[in-house]
Amino acid sequence: MANKKSKTSFFCTTCGYQSAKWMGKCPACNEWETMREAPDENDSENDHKTPEMILTISELGNETRPLPLSQIDESEQPRQETGIGEFDRVLGGGVVTGSVVLVGGDPGIGKSTLLLQILDRLSTPKSTTLYVSGEESPGQSKMRSQRMGIDNDNLYFLSASSCEEIIKHFRKLKPKALVIDSIQTCHSPEVKSPPGSTSQVRQTAAHLVKIAKLTNTPTFIIGHVTKDGAIAGPKLLEHMVDTVLYFESDTQYPYRILRAVKNRFGSTNEIGVFEMTGRGLIGVDSPSSIFLNERPISLAGSLVSATIEGSRPILTEIQALVSSAVSGGIPRRTTLGIDRNRAALMIAIMEKRLRLDFSGKDIFLNIVGGLKVIEPAIDLALIAAILSSHLDQSIPTTTLVIGEVGLTGEIRRVNMIDQRLSEALKFGFKKIIVPKGNLSTQNTAKSNLKEIATLQELAASLFS
Template sequence: MAKGKKTLFFCQNCGYESPKWLGQCPGCREWNSFVEETVSATAKGKTTASGSTTGKKNEPVILADISIQENDRIKTEIEELDRVLGGGIVPGSMVLVGGDPGIGKSTLLLQVCRQLTGKGHKVLYVSGEESLGQIKLRAKRIGEFNENLLLLCETNLENIRSVIEKVKPEMVVIDSIQTMYNEEVSSAPGSVSQVRESTGVLMQIAKGMGISVFIVGHVTKDGSVAGPRVLEHMVDTVLYFEGDRQVIYRILRGVKNRFGSTNEIGVFEMREKGLMEVKNPSQVMLNGRPTDASGTAVVCSVEGTRPILIEIQALVTRTNFGLPRRTSVGIDYNRVNLLMAVLEKRAGLHLGDCDAYVNLAGGMKLGEPAIDLGVVLAIVSSYKNQVIDERILIFGEVGLSGEVRGVSMAESRVREAEKLGFTSCIMPKANVESLQGKYEIKLIGVANIKEAMNCI
């Protein structure tokens, strides 16, 4: 082995280092996640997340002397993206965008480039996966671009740094971080060492020059960004692009944001000319729902600061086998089993010999406990073959003793329901008192699932 180089083992999940192979990572407790890489001893630890590209030493500054302006944010004019980012792009920030292949990550970022260059901002788009001709074909589908957009096909990070220092753009897009490599690191592109060191260099550029950097990250089979977990810790914002390629709707979800609220979502529709904003997702999600079918209920979930109304569908049938089948789409499978057990014990429904299928319409994925009551009443509706009035909205958290607990942001949920023409709302009794008399919609407070079942 060459002088100055040594072999280390890295955890592909969290980046933990070890001089020897381990079956289980001591850091994240994952099994069989260690890979062997050759590392340059002199380059190890050379880059830092907050270093300066000028080489000058940073001096401490009094907090009171630092002035900030909220209007320094750069508006992308794509309202759904601005919402998720917390009001626009913060100069000098670093944003990681992850998602399945073909979901629309590159298309969205190219549309952002088009909007910003149209306002006079200079943008550099660096691609390590596509040729200039391929990017041109995609850009032609989106619309016209001006001379403020510069394209670069390069994977060498030092060459990219020199181009950025020469061009001085206001925003840089790196597509993708797994294709970039640093010559000082001897391992292959996409390895733990390369991803970590490359992100460190880009962080220096973003913070040292005040340039906003967007990084595209590949995802693993379980949906998380490929590479070490430290990658998500280093960046300022982490956005996940969710959805199925066979479904036209895409969800952009913020899972980390140092400059805004987390779990905020933006909804897009994939069309021939790119991604189009869906400004009223509740209305879109409820289009085409059945009006006289049992097993359907409309619930309200709050994602970030936005209330979204969506239809829950349940189908309960007698099983033909000894072991009943349970399937859920868009809702946590274990949560559905728990709610069915509560119905068995607290409401006396005999579901042990029934197959149950629960689906969230529109391709959405929700995990908020406030949709529990809607899932319960949809299952009851299908089991009893009893239709729930299409003008009733349902929300509330269900406990193991069958009680319906209060939820947060009840007022915004009721306001959204009234705006879309709902006449009644089945909700926790704990939330009714503070809202009584404020809205024309009829508020029905329930304390447990038996009271809720009597309301449909």
Template sequence: MEQTSVAAATKATTTLTGIVARPQKINEIDTKKTPRVKTKLRELNRVLGGGIVPGSLVLIGGDPGIGKSTLLLQVSGQLSLENHPVLYISGEESANQIKMRAQRIAVSGDNFYIYPETNMDSIRATIDNLKPEYVVIDSVQTMQASGVESAIGSVAQIRAVTAQLMQIAKGENITVFVVGHVTKGGTIAGPKILEHMVDTVLYFEGDSHHTYRILRSVKNRFGSTNELGIFEMHDTGLTEVANPSEMFLEERLKDATGSAVVVSLEGTRPILVEVQALITPTVFGNAQRTASGLDRNRVSLIMAVLEKRANLLLQNQDAYLQAAGGVKLNEPAIDLALAISIASSYRDKGTRPTDAFIGELGLTGEVRRVSRIEQRVAEAAKLGFQRVFIPKNNLQHWTPPTNIEVVGVATINEALKLALS
């Protein structure tokens, strides 16, 4: 009987610390903080929730050539220099190719191993032999699990490979980074279960024609979701952008119409972004509505509110809106800045360059309360803005700072009157 229980225990699921799982009373569970390993990239630490959690499975997706491999190559080099053995497994490049790119971005280390392989049995044997603390799989769509009778990159293969990688991460307390290709729609290729199985899902976004890259967390079992990290791509690799608000505002014209600055919250970080609008009379029968970095349906809703509540005749106007800098904004607090930028372009009247706008817009024209207003206003003041428009209800139970003028508005008409006067 004892031998049977021992055999069953050896096949049981293990925890992040490698201990065999067993039923425990909730009052007896030790809730000590999960240890984290800090990298030298503070932006990556922020997105991961404070650092790398040992034994976690992290999926990084992004367009081809955006810099996923470069990011992981830099992190691998940094970890290996701190006496953390790293195994970089590539199914797309040879060892010479990886070495050439590593030399270009000055990555090296005695504990850094390169292994061009796609067979999961060979990879598992190598991991058992080297016993690394970190494993990078580049990419999951090129790996092949034995016993699965389907082509490499198929749904069945990706599911089987991910299951084996999860066993490696949880069973041997090895942190595994997995690179995933994305489809034309921008989602990670393969079954949706791939994202459900991993602990953290990060998206590396940006435009190949520009140098800035955004690392966004969309799932994180160990930290906040929708966290944001900003990097800049150079010939020597990726560097951090310490103050992204300055980056998003650096090319803003002072006297331009159709421009408004919003203080948006990405995870725990407030960032200032310029929202731009161009309103022109339509030439065709149906007016066009185009949005870049913004929700097109939200733009249409805001324009309908402006037409009904603020008496702006927009039904025969083409509207082109964008969030400057390539960032994507999708929270309700950007509504007021959207409305101000649209009205500014329509009336051909600019806003003050030192004004910022925060607030959600209701269908009846009211400006509704938003969360974490103190952090948002403090960020605007830090960047040198002199006046910030916020929902009037956010002024309750809060003392505004003295280094910036805080204007509480209750309706969109009140905000338009003060901002575009």
């Protein structure tokens, strides 16, 4: 019999795109120098799929067959609340049985801490859980759990990185929840490339997803992020799992924000806010209070607005600094936590409608506390902060501004105005500037409100 012709193929280490030829630039994700040679899939060495690795369906007694939608029992996918409210909210109301959740985040942000706390909550004498780490020894993990006051007889720790070994212990222990820390350290013997490579990540994730689905075990997979902030490995990884969460923060603050970017079982709008302490992560019930924490008293360029994250209003401080640019240089427009294009648009609108000239000015904009705000409801507040810094005139600390601004300078209504107002009133804001016609008739706090329709009206009412 003639030997099978050996065929070389190439794949992109960023997105997993495959090609028969090597290319300098990946046509799928447009990254340069990311194509690598893939191991030959026809290679007989690659064919030795270890029987141990595959959990057969008959073994699990979970035979699948088509069912009419109406006959599928909804309770087969129950949710389990962890009791950590900020985490449950981001997942859409708790952990769904058999779901696979990928958690990504910068080094040292607190991924292991968060998932250790979650497993601790899910562990009971009737439901043991398993934390698998390929990054830390049992001793290191014990140190962390001791610091956090976690000492749970039903939470098992395994230091392993081989998929085969993980599955072996999984079968013995039959845990009710599983954490893999991290997918980049896991490796599967049937793939030749090293741990962390695209094919390894894809293969090990496929095994883990299969186990989770067949045994109905909620599985949390930690993923490292690349320097651009995306989860390292093939983009395919995000398609394979049910939920993708990102854990992020501004490193100078102890606050961490958990955000869903994909969720098959809930909305992706909700965020969870945590504070990192020596005893682990503590959910922050009232994020407005932390984001307004170190607010300066009456300084030019600072102002508060009410934003909506998911279903929750959060008050955030917006800061602007307008200063003279180096003569002859290009004026800088630097933003932190705000979309740069949106900020440029607001600056252009101010130049046109308020007849201001920023051509010789550097403008810096910042959302305090590491929050990122993308909704246009902060447009008016951006303009107000820039105006305040430009005129070097402070806005009273009890004034709050809400509103979207259109290209012609018109002030547009925003959604969920009642929730924003009630949060602002709760925090004692006395004057709330809102778009004209935005208020519902039953709104009672009229005495605190100032309705405006144009930027001139904003300028006239901002500083008094």
